[in-house]
Amino acid sequence: MLNLPQPIVTFLCSTVVRDRFPAYLQVTKNGDLLSYGGACDRYGLNPLQLHQSIDDQIFFLAGLLPLQEAAMHIPFLQLEDDIIAEVHLFAEEQHDWVVFFDATSENEEHVLIQQKVNDLSLLRRKQARSLGHIIQSETVAENILDIRPAGEQKSLSILVIKCCNIEGLDDKTATSNPLKILDAYLSAISPSILDEGGLVHQNIGNSIVAVFGVLPSTRSSSMQAIDASVRILQLFEERQPPIGPSAQCALVVTTGMVTIGLLQVGFGKTLTVMGQPMDVAVNLNEHSIGGTLIIDKLTFDGLDQRQKSFRPASLAGSFMTESLCLYSYHPLQ
Numbered sequence: 300m301l302n303l304p305q306p307i308v309t310f311l312c313s314t315v316v317r318d319r320f321p322a323y324l325q326v327t328k329n330g331d332l333l334s335y336g337g338a339c340d341r342y343g344l345n346p347l348q349l350h351q352s353i354d355d356q357i358f359f360l361a362g363l364l365p366l367q368e369a370a371m372h373i374p375f376l377q378l379e380d381d382i383i384a385e386v387h388l389f390a391e392e393q394h395d396w397v398v399f400f401d402a403t404s405e406n407e408e409h410v411l412i413q414q415k416v417n418d419l420s421l422l423r424r425k426q427a428r429s430l431g432h433i434i435q436s437e438t439v440a441e442n443i444l445d446i447r448p449a450g451e452q453k454s455l456s457i458l459v460i461k462c463c464n465i466e467g468l469d470d471k472t473a474t475s476n477p478l479k480i481l482d483a484y485l486s487a488i489s490p491s492i493l494d495e496g497g498l499v500h501q502n503i504g505n506s507i508v509a510v511f512g513v514l515p516s517t518r519s520s521s522m523q524a525i526d527a528s529v530r531i532l533q534l535f536e537e538r539q540p541p542i543g544p545s546a547q548c549a550l551v552v553t554t555g556m557v558t559i560g561l562l563q564v565g566f567g568k569t570l571t572v573m574g575q576p577m578d579v580a581v582n583l584n585e586h587s588i589g590g591t592l593i594i595d596k597l598t599f600d601g602l603d604q605r606q607k608s609f610r611p612a613s614l615a616g617s618f619m620t621e622s623l624c625l626y627s628y629h630p631l632q
Contacts, residue, residue, distance in 0.1 A: 316400075319385075324397040326353050328365045333394060342378045342399050360397065366390040375406045450560025455512040455572065456520035456552055456598060457580040458497065458528060460488060462505045463547040463589040481505060484546065488531055495527035500572060506584055510572055513559065521601025524552045528592050529628070535590070547589030553580040554597040579623070586614050592628035599626050607631060 303311075322337030322344065332353050339345050347356055354361040359376065366388055373386040385402035388395065462484040485507060489499055496518070497511040509527070512520030528550045535548055557574030579595065587593055599609060612627035 319400040319402075322399040324353070324357075326364050326395045326397065328393065328395070330354060330364055332356065337399070338401075339399075341401065342382060342384055344399075363388065364395050364397075366395050375402055375409065450558060450571075452556050453512065453559050454520065454555060455510050455557050455559065455576070456524035456554045456601075457557075457572070457576050458492070458509040458511065458524045459503075459551045459580045459584040460484075460507045460509070460531065461549040461551075461584050461587060461589075462507065463549060477505075484548070487534060487546075488548070491527045491530040491534065495523045495530070497523060497527055498570070500570060503581060506581070508577075508581075510559075510570075513570070519601045521552070521554050521598045522603070522605070524554075524598065525594070525602060525605055528552060529630075532590070532592060532628070549584065549587035549589050550592045551580050551584045551587055552592070552594045552598045553577075553583070554595065554601060583614055583623075583625075594626050594628070596624040596626075599624075 320338035320341050322339045322342055323335060324332060324344075324347075325334040327333050330352050331350050332347060333349065335344070335347055335349075339347070344357065353364060359378075363371070368390075370387070370389040372388075373384075376384050376386050378384050381403070382401065383403045383406040385400040385405070387398045387400075389398075390396075462481060481502070485499070485502070488507060492499055492509045495511070496514050496516045497509045498513055500508045500510045502508065509524075511523040511527070516523060531548060531550065535546055553576040555574065555576035557572050557576055559570070559572050562569055562571040576595075576597075583593060593612060593614060594609065599606060602609075608628055608631055609626040610629055612625045614625060
């Protein structure tokens with residue numbers, strides 16, 4: 300507990316706390332209202348009857364008291380049509396206390412932030428869907444992408460994501476549409492890649508390839524790729540939509556020099572990445588297992604404190620394993 304001088308406590312109560320219209324209830328362990336005070340009218344709590352059951356008087360407290368834990372916090376609770384309260388419940392030896400603060404303005408800010416998050420999410424999805432139309436000219440390549448239109452050697456990190464458990468790939472009589480399932484994977488994965496400064500490059504079968512280091516960034520391409528990979532693993536652990544309950548992915552990240560440039564395809568240009576890191580990532584990805592993240596030595600060397608989350612590993616079935624130093628991701632407990 301902070302040992303604050305009484306003048307400081309008085310100042311906080313007369314400024315910060317006062318402006319939030321505090322109110323309180325004191326409740327016995329039997330659930331009877333013992334005392335109350337503060338701005339109870341603001342939260343529609345009056346009239347209240349002392350020594351009567353709190354459950355019968357305040358509906359949203361029914362079943363919460365007596366507290367079964369030391370404290371409880373409800374950040375936003377709508378009490379009146381235009382009043383949102385922040386509610387704190389805490390227990391002492393003989394009584395439970397309920398404290399109310401006005402959180403109307405904080406809730407408005409929270410709603411505004413959530414709207415901005417939703418807008419950004421929609422923007423990311425649109426960006427992912429229209430990415431193929433961005434790279435249409437050498438001017439765009441010069442101004443948006445950190446590469447020369449004629450092509451160059453550049454150190455990049457390659458992330459290959461194998462989308463596991465896609466029904467219908469091997470079943471000729473499948474009732475499900477594997478392309479629709481792959482699109483759900485891509486919709487779920489793309490925001491993490493784009494947020495970390497990567498580009499969704501292409502898909503190979505049921506695998507999605509992303510590249511990091513093409514767009515200008517203050518972070519290393521290794522850190523960008525690993526941050527995106529960890530976010531994707533967490534996404535699949537939480538089973539958040541649009542992916543289903545059986546969805547899994549296997550991730551491989553390699554880093555190194557590649558040839559990158561724009562290749563004329565039809566009437567437009569498409570980003571092309573060629574080199575050993577790409578070949579190695581694709582090969583290792585074929586033998587990777589769902590729920591894992593495998594990286595090579597150059598990627599590992601480009602990390603900072605995240606190195607602590609990786610251990611030496613091998614990958615059965617890959618002919619490249621013997622000549623490569625690989626690491627697997629194990630989150631710190």
